[in-house]
Amino acid sequence: MSQGRPREFDVDRALESATRQFWAVGYEATSLQDLLRVMRLSKSSLYQTFGSKQALFIKCLDHYQQSMTEKLLQQLARSASPKAFLHHFLEEVVAEAGAKTKAGKKGCFLVSSANELSQRDSDVRKAVATGSAHVATVFRRAFEQAVAQGEMTAPASLDALVDYFMTAVSGLRTMVKAGMKKEDLLPVIGFIMKTLE
Amino acid sequence: MSQGRPREFDVDRALESATRQFWAVGYEATSLQDLLRVMRLSKSSLYQTFGSKQALFIKCLDHYQQSMTEKLLQQLARSASPKAFLHHFLEEVVAEAGAKTKAGKKGCFLVSSANELSQRDSDVRKAVATGSAHVATVFRRAFEQAVAQGEMTAPASLDALVDYFMTAVSGLRTMVKAGMKKEDLLPVIGFIMKTLE
Numbered sequence: 001m002s003q004g005r006p007r008e009f010d011v012d013r014a015l016e017s018a019t020r021q022f023w024a025v026g027y028e029a030t031s032l033q034d035l036l037r038v039m040r041l042s043k044s045s046l047y048q049t050f051g052s053k054q055a056l057f058i059k060c061l062d063h064y065q066q067s068m069t070e071k072l073l074q075q076l077a078r079s080a081s082p083k084a085f086l087h088h089f090l091e092e093v094v095a096e097a098g099a100k101t102k103a104g105k106k107g108c109f110l111v112s113s114a115n116e117l118s119q120r121d122s123d124v125r126k127a128v129a130t131g132s133a134h135v136a137t138v139f140r141r142a143f144e145q146a147v148a149q150g151e152m153t154a155p156a157s158l159d160a161l162v163d164y165f166m167t168a169v170s171g172l173r174t175m176v177k178a179g180m181k182k183e184d185l186l187p188v189i190g191f192i193m194k195t196l197e
Numbered sequence: 198m199s200q201g202r203p204r205e206f207d208v209d210r211a212l213e214s215a216t217r218q219f220w221a222v223g224y225e226a227t228s229l230q231d232l233l234r235v236m237r238l239s240k241s242s243l244y245q246t247f248g249s250k251q252a253l254f255i256k257c258l259d260h261y262q263q264s265m266t267e268k269l270l271q272q273l274a275r276s277a278s279p280k281a282f283l284h285h286f287l288e289e290v291v292a293e294a295g296a297k298t299k300a301g302k303k304g305c306f307l308v309s310s311a312n313e314l315s316q317r318d319s320d321v322r323k324a325v326a327t328g329s330a331h332v333a334t335v336f337r338r339a340f341e342q343a344v345a346q347g348e349m350t351a352p353a354s355l356d357a358l359v360d361y362f363m364t365a366v367s368g369l370r371t372m373v374k375a376g377m378k379k380e381d382l383l384p385v386i387g388f389i390m391k392t393l394e
Contacts, residue, residue, distance in 0.1 A: 028225035119304075132375060160387070164385045
């Protein structure tokens with residue numbers, strides 16, 4: 001191990017801190033100073049370890065999608081039924097509308113990044129697409145299980161249903177950010193769940 | 198009229214230019230220099246006329262929602278049927294996924310602003326909410342007409358259906374920005390339209 005390079009556990013913790021920072025305020029609004037402060041790194045360590053602000057951001061996206069996918073797979077495994085899992089997931093998204101703090105309303109890091117950057121940064125767009133596809137595999141598995149267990153009729157196209165669900169979730173996240181009330185969003189979940197019958 | 202103040206037609210044109218700039222790259226990524234360049238104003242004229250970057254941004258949101266609402270009302274009036282109008286609107290949103298240029302994929306200024314700023318700026322959140330509510334009245338009218346013309350069964354709650362539609366549109370816009378292909382998004386429109394039966 002060369003001198004002056006942070007140890008592995010420091011890299012992970014720094015990545016976690018950078019993810020929280022980018023997620024909370026976005027890429028543009030995060031300054032180098034913010035990153036150095038929350039990651040507790042020197043400028044040279046940051047650049048040595050992560051390359052650039054953009055490269056660090058992409059590593060954060062990857063870190064986020066991996067932990068989100070893992071968490072969702074655990075929730076699906078523990079859930080009473082695949083449809084209950086899907087319903088509960090949508091309710092959790094909408095529950096953020098009732099959160100009192102900004103931190104409680106931060107939504108999904110992938111969706112926020114798609115909206116902020118995907119259009120003008122093709123590396124970010126690829127990372128968001130890969131991350132979303134990874135998360136989507138969990139919903140695909142839930143749909144397959146729901147069909148197998150007779151909770152849902154088999155859709156004409158499973159791909160299209162997964163795309164629809166991801167679209168609906170992204171829409172709910174925007175509505176939450178736009179300040180829509182939880183009680184107004186719960187009926188919207190009803191319409192989405194009706195599509196999964 | 199006091200000296201040194203830009204004339205009315207200049208204010209309108211400047212607002213239009215500022216809207217295009219903010220819409221294309223977002224609030225944070227737009228510098229004061231960018232605004233002065235595209236609006237062809239001096240720093241003092243900009244501050245005298247619009248107050249601040251944030252106040253200018255809110256005026257741009259209002260300008261945008263008014264022209265969007267007007268354009269949609271004209272499209273609804275000209276359309277063969279209210280449901281054809283709604284379907285066509287969704288197709289136009291998705292068509293941006295096939296656009297070759299960044300400018301062709303800029304989406305909806307209200308949705309982008311909600312995603313970038315609503316969470317941390319309550320004035321922007323209010324302007325987005327007012328603007329969205331204004332645009333939503335067009336879809337509400339389309340639903341009312343569709344029910345009156347027998348194209349659609351009356352929903353249990355028209356409010357909830359309008360909220361669902363706005364959610365679905367916001368979701369489609371995020372999917373477009375995230376780089377999803379037009380041919381993958383067209384089946385998603387099918388699911389959304391199925392909810393309007």
